[in-house]
Amino acid sequence: AFKAAVLIQQWYRRYVARLEMRRRCTWRIFQSIEYACEQDQIKLHNFFSYLIDHFTPSSSKERDFISRMFISGESFKEAELEKYCDYESMEVPDSYTGPRLSFPLLPDHATALLEAFKQKQQLHARYVLNLLHETRKHLKQLPNISHVSTCYSEEVTVCGDLHGQLDDLFLIFYKNGLPSPSKSYVFNGDFVDRGKQSLEILIVLFTFLLIYPKEVHLNRGNHEDHMVNLRYGFCAGLITMSRVHGKKILKMIQNVFCWLPLATLIDQKVLIIHGGISDTTDLDMLEKIRRNKFISVLRGKKRKESNRNVEIQEINGESKVEADPAGNEAAPSLSPQPQPDQAPSMANRLEFSRWVRQTVQEQIEWCRRLVDISESEEEELTCSSMVSLTDLDGPCWTRQEEWKQILDILWSDPMPQEGCRVNTVRGGGCYFGPDVTGKILEKYNLQFLIRSHECKQEGYEFCHNRKVLTIFSASNYYEIGSNRGAYVKLGPDLIPHFVQYQANKMAHTLTMTQRQGFPVALISRVEESAFRALREKLFAHTSALISVFKAYDKDNTGRITLSNWATAVESVLHLGLPWRMLRPQLVRSTADGMLEYKSWLDDLAVEQRSQEHVQSSLLEVIYRNRSNLETIFRIIDRDHSGLISFEEFHQTWKLFSSHMNIELTDDGINDLVRSIDFNKDGNIDFNEFLEAFRLVKQSQ
Secondary structure (H helix, E strand, O other), rough: HHHHHHHHHHHHHHHHHHHHHHHHHHHHHHHHHHHHHHHHHHHHHHHHHHHHHOOOOOOOOHHHHHHHOOOOOOOOOHHHHHHHHHOOOOOOOOOOOOOOOOOOOOHHHHHHHHHHHOOOOOOOHHHOOOOOHHHHHHHHOOOOEEEEEEOOEEEEEEEEEEEOOOHHHHHHHHHHHOEEEOOEEEEEEOOOOOOOOHHHHHHHHHHHHHOOOEEEEEEOOOOOOOOHHHOOOOOHHHHHOOOOOOOHHHHHHHHHHHOOOEEEEEEOOOOOOOOOOOOOOHHHHHHHHHHHHHOOOOHHHHHHHHHHHHHHHHOOOOOOEOOOOOOOEOOOOOOOOOOOOOOOOOOHHHHHHHHHHHHHHHHHHHHHOOOOHHHHHHHHHHHOOOOOOOHOOOOOHHHHHHHHHHHHHHEEEEEOOOOEEEOOOOOOOOOOOOHHHHHHHHHHOEEEEEOOOOOOOOEEEEEEEOOEEEEOOOOOOOOOOOOOOOEEEEOOOOOEEEEEEEOOOOHHHHHHHHHHOOOOOOOHHHHHHHHHHHHHHHHHHHHHHHHHHHHHOOOOOOEEEEHHHHHHHHHHOOOOOOEEHHHHHOOOOOOEEEEEEEHHHHHHHHHHHOOOOOOOHHHHHHHHHHHHHHHHHHOOOOEEEEEEEEEHHHHHHHHHHHHHHOOOOOOHHHHHHHOOOOOOOOOOEHHHHHHHHHHHHHHH
């Protein structure tokens, strides 16, 4: 009996160990593919930034078009934004049966919204725009770092990423209660993208923010960013949901996002930020940055920084003209810097105040002309032109320094090693070690940090000797059953108490069944989904894989060792996965340890072709480029109509042709755009855009 018990125990431990190994491998696959997509997004942004920095517009019309599309496309004057998003002129039809809002909002409005969204009803665009307008007014009054105290409420609840998963928010409110004067909430960014109900989540959170402004606090995440929304579904979903008013709602949301606070402090002891920190994180700088000028953290930093350097040189009285190679002075392109009149006596305070305002305004106007800022940005500058005399002696940071502060707190991740290095996995932010955490905590007298930004299997995770807590609230993020969601509650003692959940009943059943002893040979739904995504990734790089395999196949036998297969696959995909451990799920076992790689790649192609009736080589290219193509399409489609006009295509092609040194006449561009417009309706939709790409690849 004793021997039997030992054997059973050994068998069970091996079973649990194998199950845990499979779970971790599945997780690595999901995370590696997710981060690779984020890398692609940042690479695409860098590509467009390079084009812009090396493009010289031939006319003011071209300059304005490119500026609106890539640099300041979302910047509006205050009056222009209100006129564009005029909700008062919209009529709500009598047939509308959804919820109605009136301001100021009351708790009953929030309850009605929750019930309506549970019944799959939508809020009319008039009320959405009205809500966004009021939210924007409120956010503009808030500091960059919100301050929360546990003295005024029993506890503070901190929630992580929700990513458009409304069921998770419903479950949090069901378990923990709705926001109220005695129940404060901090929502730590990434409210949108990936999930299908991003707009509903924003509406609920903004409603509670206006009802309980002292109890509900929202931090900005890396997905509260227009350039990220273009890729991960929020923009497309919003336009599809509301084709009539979707563009106005999207424009207003972009402006609201840039006014979201950057961090929250609980009792001056717990810092809540979305991503993380770096060795250069400066909370004093973060408190004073004009956060609203960073509409997209991924946008246009290089050109603006270079302009600012010129501006600083001019203001400091340095050389205003540059000498050409022949030694002649170049003619100045602008009028000289205005010199202020002599200051009046301080005895007449009214006259002195007028002199200060006039002088500051003249300097700002001159700087605006110097760096060629478009009219759409003028309001943003003049709003802050009323500076006090004490501000004039304060620190002056470059835009690059301010941008890096925000990029780091939105995109960074912790690592177990010491130090701070560039986050090459995501492509943005940095990795920070326990020593960096310790220095920041000591510098600002903090107990620990709370962050989100990373999906965790249990919904939360401590690291850095329990000084950094990651909280993630979107359950079933990768697949049903892939992970739990969680939120954390902090009382006056600041001891964290966690609540975990899974919003889907099927996920709960799957997890319990697995724990009770599913056969090892049975591939779980989550694991199957992960390997399906990985096979798609492998298929998308078929051409590159063949080239690397042939390099290992010196004798041209069509066979390579399994060890070489693993090395080759990693050299192409750069996912950092344990390929030798994953091999049994991807490659059929062979007696001699050799792989016929052409046959293996053919099997991958057959699997993908069963889903798409397209030639294999073309399908490979489309799989590899579809996300980038869709993002490029949305960037060119600057009015988010779902269609590219001939003018938008014409100006964008001039940008590309300038970069690629291709000379093409206006007539040539017009012929090109007409050839892509297959249905001859005067616009290019995404299907036509994708079809043109497919035909070009087919001809190659």
